[in-house]
Amino acid sequence: MSLKEQLIEVKNHCGVYLPTDDLIELMLNNIGTIDSELRDKLIYATLAKWIQEDHLNNKQVRYILDRCLSNSHLLYCIGDNNSDSVFIRSFSALVIASLMNKDRETKLFTEEEFSMVFDKSVLYLGLEKDTRGFVDEKGWAHAIAHGADLLDSCVKHPRYCSEYHEITLETISTCLFHGVIYIDDEDERLVFVIQSLIDKGMEDEVLVSWIDNLSKKIKEVHIVEGYSLKFFRTKTNIMNFYKTLYFSLNSEKHYVRNRIEENIHSWKE
Numbered sequence: 001m002s003l004k005e006q007l008i009e010v011k012n013h014c015g016v017y018l019p020t021d022d023l024i025e026l027m028l029n030n031i032g033t034i035d036s037e038l039r040d041k042l043i044y045a046t047l048a049k050w051i052q053e054d055h056l057n058n059k060q061v062r063y064i065l066d067r068c069l070s071n072s073h074l075l076y077c078i079g080d081n082n083s084d085s086v087f088i089r090s091f092s093a094l095v096i097a098s099l100m101n102k103d104r105e106t107k108l109f110t111e112e113e114f115s116m117v118f119d120k121s122v123l124y125l126g127l128e129k130d131t132r133g134f135v136d137e138k139g140w141a142h143a144i145a146h147g148a149d150l151l152d153s154c155v156k157h158p159r160y161c162s163e164y165h166e167i168t169l170e171t172i173s174t175c176l177f178h179g180v181i182y183i184d185d186e187d188e189r190l191v192f193v194i195q196s197l198i199d200k201g202m203e204d205e206v207l208v209s210w211i212d213n214l215s216k217k218i219k220e221v222h223i224v225e226g227y228s229l230k231f232f233r234t235k236t237n238i239m240n241f242y243k244t245l246y247f248s249l250n251s252e253k254h255y256v257r258n259r260i261e262e263n264i265h266s267w268k269e
Contacts, residue, residue, distance in 0.1 A: 006023065009044065019050050019056060024047075024063070031086070031088060069117065077089075114154075118160070125175055144182070144189070146188040173210070175190060177234060180233055189245050
């Protein structure tokens with residue numbers, strides 16, 4: 001029986017099926033398959049269901065975390081662009097995010113394990129160069145969006161503290177300056193991280209300073225690149241992000257929203 005057939009059978013058992021170590025191993029070995037149905041709807045969906053519904057024992061949970069964080073998964077061929085390796089990295093990020101979201105309830109992971117996950121999420125998004133969303137005939141790569149989901153799961157975690165705010169914001173900034181225009185809701189997924197930072201009590205002044213700095217960085221790109229395609233795409237990407245962030249903020253965030261407006265208008269003069 002193929003892996004796909006096994007997982008279809010698991011799915012038809014409606015969650016009653018108990019995961020075995022051998023099956024988990026086979027799923028992790030194929031987490032980045034270019035078969036989108038197997039990758040997305042069966043391997044990832046099944047692992048996420050097992051995680052959420054407590055079908056895994058502690059040993060299995062830690063094994064999945066270790067494998068997905070490893071150089072053979074989250075950091076596999078990191079820096080590659082337009083290769084199939086992105087699917088391994090991206091879907092490993094999603095599985096880790098599922099584990100972190102569940103750990104908000106179970107509190108299985110230690111402080112050291114949380115710090116390792118956070119550090120790896122920052123490292124991953126800092127090094128990821130493949131910005132594709134949907135890939136024809138292979139489905140969703142969505143590395144930036146899935147990486148944002150992972151970072152967001154860390155920010156929401158009880159072990160996250162304010163000393164991480166600066167590096168979290170800098171990581172989001174890095175994602176915005178790849179010289180591309182995001183078209184598959186990557187900006188929304190990155191804004192989710194901002195919203196979680198706000199929920200964690202990040203001060204408006206910190207957010208506004210970061211927002212202003214994005215405009216300064218656009219100017220730096222212009223100084224180096226001139227009126228190049230990279231400059232125009234970077235500017236458009238940041239403007240789109242500003243607008244998405246603006247409309248995600250509640251009406252009480254007058255100071256932040258006003259500063260976003262000022263930054264947008266400054267590029268229309």
